[in-house]
Structure formats: C-alpha cells, structure tokens
Amino acid sequence: MxxxxxxxxxxxxxxxxxxxxxxxxxxxxxxxxxxxxxxxxxxxxxxxxxxxxxxxxxxxxxxxxxxxxxxxxxxxxxxxxxxxxxxxxxxxxxxxxxxxxxxxxxxxxxxxxxxxxxxxxxxxxxxxxxxxxxxxxxxxxxxxxxxxxxxxxxxxxxxxxxxxxxxxxxxxxxxxxxxxxxxxxxxxxxxxxxxxxxxxxxxxxxxxxxxxxxxxxxxxxxxxxxxxxxxxxxxxxxxxxxxxxxxTKVYETPGITLMDDENTPETVAAKFAEIAAAEGQEELTDAFSQTKKYALNAAKARGLKLDW
The missing domain is CATH 3.40.50.720 (NAD(P)-binding Rossmann-like Domain)
Structure with a gap:
C-alpha cells in the first residue's frame, strides 16, 4: 500500500x-x-x-x-x-x-x-x-x-x-x-x-x-x-x-413508457408500482443520459429505431 x-x-x-x-x-x-x-x-x-x-x-x-x-x-x-x-x-x-x-x-x-x-x-x-x-x-x-x-x-x-x-x-x-x-x-x-x-x-x-x-x-x-x-x-x-x-448514489428505475392515448395521470397512478420497481435500476452519469434513455424507450415502444 x-x-x-x-x-x-x-x-x-x-x-x-x-x-x-x-x-x-x-x-x-x-x-x-x-x-x-x-x-x-x-x-x-x-x-x-x-x-x-x-x-x-x-x-x-x-x-x-x-x-x-x-x-x-x-x-x-x-x-x-x-x-x-x-x-x-x-x-x-x-x-x-x-x-x-x-x-x-x-x-x-x-x-x-x-x-x-x-x-x-x-x-x-x-x-x-x-x-x-x-x-x-x-x-x-x-x-x-x-x-x-x-x-x-x-x-x-x-x-x-x-x-x-x-x-x-x-x-x-x-x-x-x-x-x-x-x-x-x-x-x-x-x-x-x-x-x-x-x-x-x-x-x-x-x-x-x-x-x-x-x-x-x-x-x-x-x-x-x-x-x-x-x-x-x-x-x-x-x-x-x-x-x-x-x-451514496442516486439511482433511476427502468420505469415504463406510456403511449399517447394512455399517457394520462390516471394511468401513471395505476402503474406507479411498476414505475417504482427497483429491479434493473441504474446510476445515470449525466443529465443527457436520462434524455437519451427516455427517447430510446419511446422509440422502442413505437417500433422505431433511433441511431443513438
């Protein structure tokens, strides 16, 4: 040492x-x-x-x-x-x-x-x-x-x-x-x-x-x-x-992605346990990592491919 x-x-x-x-x-x-x-x-x-x-x-x-x-x-x-x-x-x-x-x-x-x-x-x-x-x-x-x-x-x-x-x-x-x-x-x-x-x-x-x-x-x-x-x-x-x-670290759960018609406060309330589920949570290294995650999740839910 x-x-x-x-x-x-x-x-x-x-x-x-x-x-x-x-x-x-x-x-x-x-x-x-x-x-x-x-x-x-x-x-x-x-x-x-x-x-x-x-x-x-x-x-x-x-x-x-x-x-x-x-x-x-x-x-x-x-x-x-x-x-x-x-x-x-x-x-x-x-x-x-x-x-x-x-x-x-x-x-x-x-x-x-x-x-x-x-x-x-x-x-x-x-x-x-x-x-x-x-x-x-x-x-x-x-x-x-x-x-x-x-x-x-x-x-x-x-x-x-x-x-x-x-x-x-x-x-x-x-x-x-x-x-x-x-x-x-x-x-x-x-x-x-x-x-x-x-x-x-x-x-x-x-x-x-x-x-x-x-x-x-x-x-x-x-x-x-x-x-x-x-x-x-x-x-x-x-x-x-x-x-x-x-x-001490700040983690973000995988969360869920709601499509256009279901993106309502009622759906957020109904699925909050799923949003909060800790399995697969990760530490994000900068603010843009979160932006990228959400955009990729939204694209995947719609069957789109983002070159990101």
Missing part, C-alpha cells in the same frame, strides 16, 4: 478553525501539504468574528514543522475569497486542493423560519463553496491539476426536521459536484462530496456522550484525504462517521 502524501501541494480548507475543518487542515499538513486555514471565527449561527481559531491551527501546523497561512474571510464574500486565493498564490505559487467545509446553522421549522435566515445559510454553504471553487478554477485548469471537495450532510441527502435551509444548501452540493466533475475532467480536476457525521459544535446538543466519543472528527478525515489525493475518484459522495465509510 502506497502512502498518500501531499508534499508540494497547497490546500485551502474553509471553516478550518474548529471541528472537522481543523482536523482536515491538520491531516493535510501532517502529510506534507501547505495549508491555508480559513475561518471567520463566527458562532455556530454565523454571528461575530475572530481570527483566534484560525491562528491557533496555523500555530499547530507550524509546531509540527509545516507551513500554513490564516485567512479570515467570509466565504460568502467573493472579494474576500479572491483575496485569500491571491495570498495563497503570492506565498506558494499554486492551489491544488480545495476543501469546502465552512458552514453555519440557523435551525427552525419552515413555518417559523425567517427567509433571511434561509438565505444566509444557503449563502454560506452553497455560494461560499462556489466562490472558493470558482476563484481556484482557472488556477487548477492552468496547472492541469485540482482536487475539490464539497461538504454535504445527511440532512441534505435524506432530510432532517427543522433544517430546510441547511438541508437545501447541503443537497445542492451534489448538483454542483456533478457539473464540475464533467467540466473539470479534461484538466485533471476531480470533484467529490463528503457527507460527514461528526461530533462538532454543530451537533453537540444532538448526540449522547457515548456517540460523540465515537464520532470524533478525526475518524472522518482519512476519507477526506483520499478524496483529495493524487489517485482520488471523481463524482463520488462519500458518507463518513466513526470510522465507517459508504457511498
């Missing part, structure tokens, strides 16, 4: 002052990466700001003989992100790895949620992740090398009561990953998503003490390090927690 190393690589880790981000930054540094430790130093809800957490992680990295740079921009602020990336280039000349980990929580039921809180959570998670990836994208294209990870959550993939804003933002990571995977492939830019379950300040009130001990952030970072490694996969959603790892 070959050791995974990051010697000569430069990584940006957002939200790296505490919890998962700190663990990721230290994990990268221990294996040779130079690390930009980004953290605005806000509370769990995004309020306040302080540079202490980021500076503390930089000090930890330097104490182990590594190189690190602190930057306190809000990832939702495009100008701040550009400044962060510009500083990384000025110091080290490249950016190879982006770990989008920064996030906040403003939980309430949808009925009671202020739309400003909905928008703020989406801004930090989705727009923030896009800002950092976008600022690094031309650098990675020119280098012909890049590794980007977005951070999703079971709340986005499966849902969680009281987290409509957070769930929507976290589900969007999959769509962003899917497109950037396709657009980055020719330039050796690989894009993945981590879906972690960890005991951090974001989950401290939700976990019993015994579970929290098992769900330490350090149990997740090995999966993250693989996702940003030289031989990383791409377009992968890796679930991680307590040393457990699994892949």
């Amino acid at each position: 070959v050791d995974i190393r990051f010697d000569g690589r430069v990584a940006i880790v957002t939200g790296a002052g505490t919890g998962l981000g700190r663990s990721h930054a230290l994990g990268l540094a221990k294996r040779g990466a130079k690390v930009v430790v980004n953290d605005l130093g806000v509370g769990r809800d995004g309020s306040g700001s302080s540079s202490e957490a980021a500076q503390a992680v930089v000090a930890e990295i330097e104490a182990m003989g590594g190189e690190a740079l602190a930057h306190g921009c809000d990832v939702a602020d495009e100008d701040g992100v550009i400044d962060m990336v510009t500083q990384a280039i000025a110091v080290w000349g490249r950016v190879d790895i982006v770990v989008n980990n920064a996030g906040i929580l403003r939980d309430k039921t949808f009925a009671k949620m202020d739309m400003a809180d909905f928008r703020k959570v989406v801004d930090v998670h989705l727009i923030g992740s896009a800002n950092v990836a976008h600022a690094c994208w031309p650098i990675m294209r020119e280098q012909k090398y890049g590794r980007i990870v977005f951070t999703s959550s079971a709340s986005g993939l499966y849902g969680n009561f009281g987290q409509s804003n957070y769930g929507a933002a976290k589900a969007s990571m999959m769509g962003l990953m899917n497109v950037l995977h396709l657009e980055g492939a020719r330039d050796n830019i690989r894009v993945n998503t981590l879906a972690p379950t960890a005991a951090t300040r974001m989950t401290e009130e939700l976990l019993p003490a015994e579970a929290a001990e098992l769900l330490a952030p350090e149990t997740i970072t090995p999966g993250l390090l693989y996702l940003v490694s030289e031989d990383a996969p791409s377009r992968t959603i890796l679930g991680a927690g307590a040393g457990s790892f699994a892949l």
